[in-house]
Amino acid sequence: MTRRSNKSAHSRVRADHASEIAEDYVEAIAAILVEKEICRVIDLAREFQVSHVTVNRTISRLQRDEFVTTTPYGPIELTPKGRRLAQASRRRHEIVLRFLKALGVSDATAIQDSEGIEHHVSGETLQAMEKFAAKRLGSGE
Amino acid sequence: MTRRSNKSAHSRVRADHASEIAEDYVEAIAAILVEKEICRVIDLAREFQVSHVTVNRTISRLQRDEFVTTTPYGPIELTPKGRRLAQASRRRHEIVLRFLKALGVSDATAIQDSEGIEHHVSGETLQAMEKFAAKRLGSGE
């Protein structure tokens, strides 16, 4: 196979689920909520290194899509749907991270790359990564 | 580390290089050029399953950024810069693909996921993948 005939493969890459941004946001919100009890616009702005305006509009979309709830000037909370997505994202993220470390790359690289990769791994691949990491690292850390 | 403190990690995810789309396009153009000698808008429209209009505008950007050259109603060609990017993308893509297969996922999944992952692997990770695949599959196929 000299590469070619990917037809629909590409189109599927960008489709489906709540945008990568949505996943990143709910994941971050969940994490912030864990260690700070309250999540505000500014926390996300700092986390993603974007302006508070961008966060604002993104949160609006997330609210529209029922992933979060919030009120003007109020804190940001996750809906059950948002919490579910957050947990799924976190799980993926962690599996990919553990996998990369098991593969032998530096921690910094593993952290970096896992952010980009997590949104593009199918269930099948995720499972393979999990298995691989387990074999290399054992179940613990 | 309970996950957090990724600060700049995310921002770096979307930055740098010619957008993923650019890479996908030059890679596809190069591949088409290999087996058809001529690449036209419609070829890319079919490849990516988007309208010819989208391809048109994307090609304009690629031309603006000097990755391709073309004339109204004419075929699309790669500039040296475009050829370089295409080759680099193809290499990455192939390494990731081989790696996923070595990991043990189905061919279909490997093909699918490699499209999404190729743009998010650092050089370090790519190297690790290459090494892993070589160990599992040997140098040949």
Place this chain on the structure above:
DNA sequence: ACCGAGATGTAACCAAGGCTACATTTCCAG
């Protein structure tokens, strides 16, 4: 040589993500 089908181009629209500049709210230190 011509003519229509198919390939391209253009106009105009949409949503997502990003930004700056400016307007409002909040809320705590004094």
Place this chain on the structure above:
DNA sequence: CTGGAAATGTAGCCTTGGTTACATCTCGGT
């Protein structure tokens, strides 16, 4: 209890990537 700093909100603009509808060009077959 109040003033101002910090957090939020709003308006308006940009780019990318995607669309449909409609205009135009090209080229091969009759």
